[in-house]
């Protein structure tokens with residue numbers, strides 16, 4: 067057995083505040099993404115669906131296409147783990163027919179607002195809870211078993227993302243029988259792309275030298291991806307409280323990165339981390355600060371601003387930094403695949 071880094075750093079108030087400020091700034095970008103505000107307010111006969119995190123909103127968009135009104139409550143690029151919905155979102159929930167969330171304890175404040183405002187007959191559906199059983203939950207660095215909240219990032223595993231799409235297909239079809247065939251067709255189209263991402267990932271990880279198939283990240287969102295594709299998550303640096311980081315812990319991580327000759331460590335766009343940058347510098351590892359689990363690239367409406375676009379970007383940032391290559395992803399189109407009903 068290789069020695070592993072089992073260190074979770076509690077980094078300080080500054081490190082915690084930075085991403086929050088960043089998140090607030092990004093919130094202005096808002097959730098216009100697929101949000102048909104007018105249709106939501108003046109019923110056009112379509113199903114009103116609310117989702118939460120941007121990648122899930124995109125998965126639901128690929129299945130519902132233009133047959134549903136869709137509102138993503140959590141603006142993309144926002145820290146979903148601490149997100150509090152706006153009080154004004156209450157009126158959106160009051161109009162929703164279906165609320166589709168990740169679950170696994172990710173969106174508690176949003177769920178509370180939903181439950182308090184849903185109209186009669188509206189439903190809340192849980193993707194994560196219906197994708198894996200409790201025995202398959204993963205607890206790890208930022209999601210320790212003692213706290214009881216499993217790592218919620220199921221969607222980072224394309225296999226689970228496909229299950230999310232399948233569940234969405236069935237839920238939409240059950241509520242909206244006239245469009246059921248369209249939802250099934252949209253699922254079939256989307257499955258083709260997700261299957262390609264999965265196959266390309268299997269191929270591309272083989273180009274990474276076996277000793278480098280290890281991840282040290284800032285945000286702990288790769289657990290289910292790693293389990294699927296034979297990587298080991300050896301540590302995560304995640305702000306968990308307001309304590310100052312202990313220099314001794316930082317030192318230990320630096321020493322272990324050197325000892326294990328880890329070529330790169332990974333930060334995320336939503337959580338810029340000076341501490342991780344410093345760790346990488348002192349350990350002579352490349353610092354890649356571009357991984358994302360909830361912020362699709364590009365602008366809302368652009369073809370790459372999708373879950374698939376996000377995964378392609380992540381792979382292109384991650385695998386070469388570990389000595390592999392991402393050529394297997396060439397030619398995969400990240401754009402939405404649903405069948406459009408008209409011009």
Ligand SMILES: [Zn+2]
Nearest residue numbers: 285287359360
């Ligand atoms: Zn996350």
